[in-house]
Amino acid sequence: MSARLIIALDAMGGDHAPAVVIRGANMALRRKPNLEFVFYGREDQIRPVLDKLKKLKKVSRIVHTEDVVDSNERASVALRSGRNSSMRLAINAVRDGEAAACVSAGNTGALMAMAKFALKMVPGVDRPAMASFFPTLRGESVMLDLGANVVCDADNLVQFTVMGNAFSRSVLGLAEPSFGLLNVGSEEQKGHEELREAAAILREVELPGQFYGFVEGDDIATGTTDVVVTDGFSGNVALKTAEGTVKLYTEFLRRTFRSSPLAQLGYLLAKPAMRKLRKRVDPRRYNGAVLLGLNGIAVKSHGGSDALGFAHAITLAVDLARHRFIDTIRGDIAKLESRSPRTAQAAAV
């Protein structure tokens, strides 16, 4: 049905590598047909786990390397000294056309720096951004940047919007996504200068879907827009605040059900339904942040993720590859440049 896709995996990235990476690939294989995997990392650690998974083994190969990027290493150091690291080799495979996408649960800053260096930016994009899905009252939405750029100017925000828009069309399958800029109020005069400037540009440029204007923190969960665009500082704060709040609520819920025998009985009856709820808010379902703006697909899995979470990051990479996501972004950014002299000018600098 679908063409064979090769996915490059940094087998050594994340808290539980390489086991979680390999078992995650095994789960992804059951969900998505016609995948092949290349595991980059220490063969003596990868081999024993892979040998136990017959089906996966059949479609996988190992590229041995001793070097591993440490999770605490600075990006600049990793970039210089990690040329033979498992992370870097997985990225290189995408650069060289040997793989359709790469996935790593390793050091975020290093992954960003290496991917930017090796894959280069799509012409017209100044900086890469990290994007991910969020559950909302209306379904799912996309938010970016989630932490790649702590300071952003108006052009960055406009480019992020174009990329987020393309992402929602590719992976959420929306023809006409709505998109908004995260702010501290919906009125035009609110927020930073850069936000007002970006909004002015977005009212001018033509993108599929509709520019909603400014949205606020609570609009993320409401699903007011399909795409929420923000700088990497606010995006990271929002992402982690939402995660923390879900954990808090879940814990309060647990305590509630234990607070009386009647509540405990109630829990037993509601258990199957509750399991569905837990699945729905399960952060593993939303694992996998995409590095947007690069000439190639690189997905970052949460470092503490388990196999299920890692599998989600892989299937996200697969979806992006199958939808020819990079071509979509390239086309949209080119259109933006030809239509908006202000942005084109900035991109040319």
Place this chain on the structure above:
Amino acid sequence: MSARLIIALDAMGGDHAPAVVIRGANMALRRKPNLEFVFYGREDQIRPVLDKLKKLKKVSRIVHTEDVVDSNERASVALRSGRNSSMRLAINAVRDGEAAACVSAGNTGALMAMAKFALKMVPGVDRPAMASFFPTLRGESVMLDLGANVVCDADNLVQFTVMGNAFSRSVLGLAEPSFGLLNVGSEEQKGHEELREAAAILREVELPGQFYGFVEGDDIATGTTDVVVTDGFSGNVALKTAEGTVKLYTEFLRRTFRSSPLAQLGYLLAKPAMRKLRKRVDPRRYNGAVLLGLNGIAVKSHGGSDALGFAHAITLAVDLARHRFIDTIRGDIAKLESRSPRTAQAAAV
């Protein structure tokens, strides 16, 4: 037992004024003894509601004014043309020593501008900040700034920390609060320049409790520190993202319990416990943001709050007044100035 306290109320602020303001005062009166109220606003609208609440009526008076600050009015316009507004008169009462604190559910920007103008800043504080409580796994914590200042420098953040620290000691009753700066990672080199600079100052100055360093979005709900300090943009995003996430989870929970007859029965059994949970995450419990750094107590209630929420905002104002909160802040800021030449210098500019 406790001395009589007079609270000035902007009777016309908020979506459901003046009814919610008056009924909120009535609820606060039942919880806190020895309160008196002055309602500023349109007498013909206040009188009929107040007349029905005998006990409240006995300790209340009305100061009539026709003028009301519109919820969409720009702060600068409100400051100029709202000199006789209900909001401004309530603030003036605090300035003139006629009331121990004021509470308004009206236009946040206008309240901030008017309070800053009329009450003036505590010497050594450059800008006011908004602070509020949050539920955490460990109890409750304080976060600031929640939206008063979208851009902050290192000195602002240090001053916010001193104020948040004093706030947690006064209202949460902590002798040795822990405090941290909100960032996108806990490592020293992370985030904005201003954050790194603020952290360097906070490692030097002596404050009651302990400087934890950087915290992240999920630490807010975890309760990693008793005080979380951030700029008004990120703080506002975090606050509203948390609110939105709670709403989303609550709705998912509602759908879960309706998804099968068994789950519905389970819900019936767990209902009394669930009611306690709802109460625990009830945003009304955390209603009331304090404008810190002013020579007087001004509390902002959520504009859409009901009477219970408004009552919480009043009791917060009462607690702050009873704990002589302004004196605490004055003392701590003075100590900061004498100890940190860098901050003292900036504050003197």
